[in-house]
Amino acid sequence: MVKQKHVPYLFLLPSLILILVFKIYPIFDGLKESLFAPTFLAGENLFVGFDNYRMLLDDPVFWNSIKVTLYLNVIINPLQIILAFLLAILLNKKIKGIGLFRAIHFIPIAVSMPIALIMWNVMLNPEQGVINTILVAMGFEPQPFLGSKDQAMWVIIMIATWKGVGYWAIFLLAGLQEVPKNLYEAASIDGANKWQQFKNITFQLMKRPLAFVAVADTVANFLLFAPMYVLTKGGPENSTNVLMNESFNSAFIYSDMGRAMAINIVILIILLIVILIEFRFLRAKH
Amino acid sequence: MLALLLFILVGFLIVGCSSNKEVDNTSSEGNDTTSENSNSSESTDPGTVELIWISQQNDERTQPVIDAFEEANPNIKIKKETYPFRQLFETIEVKLGSKTPDVDIIDVDVPLVANYAVKGYLEPLDNYLDPDIKSKWIDSAVEAGSFQGQLVAPPINTSSQVLYYNKTIFEEKGIAPPPNDIEQRWTWDQVVETAQKLTSDNNGDGQTDVFGFSFEQISRPYQILPLPQGLGADQFDEKGIVTDGYTNSALSVEAGQFYYDLYNTWNVSPKIPVEQAKEYFTTGKIAMFIGGTWNVGDFAEADLDYGFAPHPYFEGGEVVTPTGSWHLGVSKNSTKKEAAAKFVEFFTAGDGAKIWFESANNLPAHVDILNSIEEDPKFAEFPANINVLAAYEAANTAVPRPMTPGYLEWESLVNKAYEDIKNGSDPKDALDTAIQQIDRQLKKYESVVK
Numbered sequence: 001m002v003k004q005k006h007v008p009y010l011f012l013l014p015s016l017i018l019i020l021v022f023k024i025y026p027i028f029d030g031l032k033e034s035l036f037a038p039t040f041l042a043g044e045n046l047f048v049g050f051d052n053y054r055m056l057l058d059d060p061v062f063w064n065s066i067k068v069t070l071y072l073n074v075i076i077n078p079l080q081i082i083l084a085f086l087l088a089i090l091l092n093k094k095i096k097g098i099g100l101f102r103a104i105h106f107i108p109i110a111v112s113m114p115i116a117l118i119m120w121n122v123m124l125n126p127e128q129g130v131i132n133t134i135l136v137a138m139g140f141e142p143q144p145f146l147g148s149k150d151q152a153m154w155v156i157i158m159i160a161t162w163k164g165v166g167y168w169a170i171f172l173l174a175g176l177q178e179v180p181k182n183l184y185e186a187a188s189i190d191g192a193n194k195w196q197q198f199k200n201i202t203f204q205l206m207k208r209p210l211a212f213v214a215v216a217d218t219v220a221n222f223l224l225f226a227p228m229y230v231l232t233k234g235g236p237e238n239s240t241n242v243l244m245n246e247s248f249n250s251a252f253i254y255s256d257m258g259r260a261m262a263i264n265i266v267i268l269i270i271l272l273i274v275i276l277i278e279f280r281f282l283r284a285k286h
Numbered sequence: 287m288l289a290l291l292l293f294i295l296v297g298f299l300i301v302g303c304s305s306n307k308e309v310d311n312t313s314s315e316g317n318d319t320t321s322e323n324s325n326s327s328e329s330t331d332p333g334t335v336e337l338i339w340i341s342q343q344n345d346e347r348t349q350p351v352i353d354a355f356e357e358a359n360p361n362i363k364i365k366k367e368t369y370p371f372r373q374l375f376e377t378i379e380v381k382l383g384s385k386t387p388d389v390d391i392i393d394v395d396v397p398l399v400a401n402y403a404v405k406g407y408l409e410p411l412d413n414y415l416d417p418d419i420k421s422k423w424i425d426s427a428v429e430a431g432s433f434q435g436q437l438v439a440p441p442i443n444t445s446s447q448v449l450y451y452n453k454t455i456f457e458e459k460g461i462a463p464p465p466n467d468i469e470q471r472w473t474w475d476q477v478v479e480t481a482q483k484l485t486s487d488n489n490g491d492g493q494t495d496v497f498g499f500s501f502e503q504i505s506r507p508y509q510i511l512p513l514p515q516g517l518g519a520d521q522f523d524e525k526g527i528v529t530d531g532y533t534n535s536a537l538s539v540e541a542g543q544f545y546y547d548l549y550n551t552w553n554v555s556p557k558i559p560v561e562q563a564k565e566y567f568t569t570g571k572i573a574m575f576i577g578g579t580w581n582v583g584d585f586a587e588a589d590l591d592y593g594f595a596p597h598p599y600f601e602g603g604e605v606v607t608p609t610g611s612w613h614l615g616v617s618k619n620s621t622k623k624e625a626a627a628k629f630v631e632f633f634t635a636g637d638g639a640k641i642w643f644e645s646a647n648n649l650p651a652h653v654d655i656l657n658s659i660e661e662d663p664k665f666a667e668f669p670a671n672i673n674v675l676a677a678y679e680a681a682n683t684a685v686p687r688p689m690t691p692g693y694l695e696w697e698s699l700v701n702k703a704y705e706d707i708k709n710g711s712d713p714k715d716a717l718d719t720a721i722q723q724i725d726r727q728l729k730k731y732e733s734v735v736k
């Protein structure tokens with residue numbers, strides 16, 4: 001007879017084991033591998049201690065990748081969360097045909113990432129792509145888009161946001177529908193205006209879903225890799241060479257798994273720090 | 287607090303996904319098929335052996351070769367997995383890097399022979415093939431397919447490039463196209479001058495409709511290398527692990543400047559992704575096009591009125607044309623090496639070589655087939671006579687790509703540098719940045735080139 005208090009842990013056991021095997025173990029394996037370097041011919045890897053990390057520290061390409069990754073995230077995360085929140089509020093309006101709008105906003109989510117990226121690449125073709133043709137028809141100069149080191153990252157931010165906002169809005173919409181209507185009634189009786197209602201009721205009760213969306217979105221964007229892989233390969237002039245892209249190149253082009261793993265560990269550490277900060281700011285008080 | 291822990295776990299979860307190498311290694315499906323396969327090849331009953339071939343070759347073109355091989359060897363089946371050009375290299379890194387026995391045969395781009403050999407991807411084939419077999423191929427291809435004196439990857443073909451042109455565009459503009467005559471080979475100056483006349487905006491919207499010139503393999507070293515090589519610039523030191531002072535030498539930068547000018551000064555070449563170049567030429571948006579002999583079939587299918595001429599050169603410099611192509615290697619971790627070597631032999635030296643030449647129109651590396659081009663009268667007619675030109679170039683003007691264990695790193699980073707130059711980066715800056723990255727990556731090969 002299993003004691004009552006052990007039962008919950010038994011139910012958790014299968015998922016904990018899977019997490020250990022497929023998530024926690026690979027992290028430690030990655031950590032271990034980041035301490036080795038390839039030697040070739042002999043076939044065995046050489047233990048080099050923290051050399052991979054030391055070499056990263058005086059590698060300008062790595063520092064550029066840190067800069068690019070942080071630049072991307074400082075812009076894309078607030079942008080996506082604010083837009084997703086606005087979209088969720090709009091989708092929560094009780095108007096005729098809202099079901100249709102909710103369906104439309106779901107379309108970008110349902111398109112697979114590589115297909116969407118290839119379609120965008122065709123539309124953004126600098127030589128007579130659809131978007132440049134529209135710009136020219138409206139009297140603007142044609143733009144280089146992904147061919148320009150000043151525009152490429154913004155194009156990626158635009159595409160990733162187009163793809164991501166609808167997804168995050170779903171979580172926030174679910175949160176909004178949980179907010180009790182009688183709170184708004186009570187507030188309006190007390191004479192609170194729309195802004196005060198939003199600030200003191202909606203935002204306060206939305207802290208939990210917002211915290212989840214903020215953290216999950218941050219993780220997704222730190223690991224954002226498909227657009228760089230499909231569209232720019234990290235170029236032009238390494239302006240979109242995020243850490244994930246550099247890690248991928250190290251592993252599968254430069255045959256240096258140690259360097260790739262060292263970069264992954266750096267991403268993990270940065271990510272944990274950022275998430276901790278986000279929790280401090282979005283902790284629900286109730 | 288519990289929520290915090292949970293979210294950190296979520297973070298771990300998602301970060302964990304990025305190191306999916308583990309998943310590859312431990313995939314139970316992979317292990318199952320391995321044990322099955324090794325059982326079937328070990329048992330006395332020959333049974334059916336299935337070989338897995340990782341390739342970037344067009345399925346339709348390889349099918350006749352596979353059919354003929356399977357007919358001659360009913361107990362061996364070939365299962366081909368096809369990948370796009372750049373993804374092939376990554377797939378090989380992932381699969382062969384993990385030492386999986388699930389791969390038997392791989393396409394080897396010839397400059398990567400040394401790279402794959404030092405990484406222990408390729409099985410030396412001297413024990414599996416007839417020692418006299420090497421005389422079946424041209425010497426340069428045998429040398430390029432060998433590492434430390436052992437044949438590791440025999441050639442399925444070699445390659446050469448010509449200057450194609452769209453006859454309709456030339457006629458409309460009343461300009462004489464380049465002649466198919468090696469005595470009157472055009473210089474790059476002539477190509478650029480003509481390209482400027484051919485480049486036009488037909489509807490006055492400020493966007494170019496016809497471009498004078500483009501490479502088929504935009505920014506890829508295979509086609510770009512004749513620019514620095516034609517000016518006399520080496521890309522590596524003798525050992526093949528230092529590029530500083532070579533890939534960014536004054537002459538290499540001069541070649542980069544020429545490439546820059548094509549896109550940014552003379553504006554005669556389109557800034558398009560490499561995959562779209564052929565489409566642009568076949569639909570009449572490009573007037574002159576450096577491309578491989580393999581295009582002939584597709585051009586006929588597209589009903590294109592085209593001609594071809596020899597590859598251009600810099601006046602006062604050497605005539606240099608690209609060469610080298612795909613070879614086949616047997617994976618060191620294959621459990622069916624003998625059967626795999628049989629297929630490699632059939633494709634590169636046996637009946638398959640001829641079938642392949644007829645199906646894909648690549649310049650053969652097989653001596654007998656190469657000789658037949660000179661003798662057979664059917665190669666005097668257009669467009670089959672493209673093979674005569676290609677054979678001439680291969681024998682007289684071809685310069686192989688650099689020999690180095692770090693070719694994969696060099697190729698990817700130089701490709702990126704040329705993409706940047708195409709998009710308007712300063713050629714010297716782009717090449718300087720590239721060599722810093724390359725030399726840093728190539729240090730790890732110091733121990734294997736002593």
